[in-house]
Amino acid sequence: MRALHRNHEVRKIWQSRHDEPKDLPPLDVPMVQEPVDAERVFEGREMLERALEILKHRPRLKQVLMLRLRDYTLDEIAEKLDVTKERIRQMELQCLNSIRAHLLRDAKEQEARHASIRFQREGLPC
Structure with missing residues (x-):
């Protein structure tokens, strides 16, 4: 009211x-x-932590991702890292593709595990 x-x-x-x-x-x-859905916020934080874990061996890509998530522009990041704006765009794309590939691979592995468990329950060969 x-x-x-x-x-x-x-x-x-x-x-x-x-x-x-x-x-x-x-x-x-x-x-x-509407009030913020805590579960969705937690899932978002969990996904971000997972993405950062995927990029742990690629510190520059991780830095680009974190700066982009903090609403830095390509120009600002390029200036900060002393590279071109185009290179930042490429690094961002590389970062997202890397995360996407890991998540897809994890999803396929999880799906295979679930199928294997289901076949074992039903007594079917894997």
Whole structure:
């Protein structure tokens, strides 16, 4: 209910400064976002830790990833690492491809393990 009241206040302020409200949400839509889902945040953190683990032997790629996740631009990272912007873009792509390849390989291995367990339960040969 408080969010609806806040919507009215925002709309009044907006209307006092503009002729027609064009991009404001309808009054019955709360402007307050849903609470953060802790499980999704944990999964995201877990995935980031896994990605960093994959890149542990590639410190420059790891550094590029961390800087990009902190909203640094390609230009800022290039200046910081004393390379070209294009090289940073390539390193970022290399980093993402490496993580993707590891995750796909892990998923295939896990799927094979589950299939093997299922076959053993059913008494089928692997």
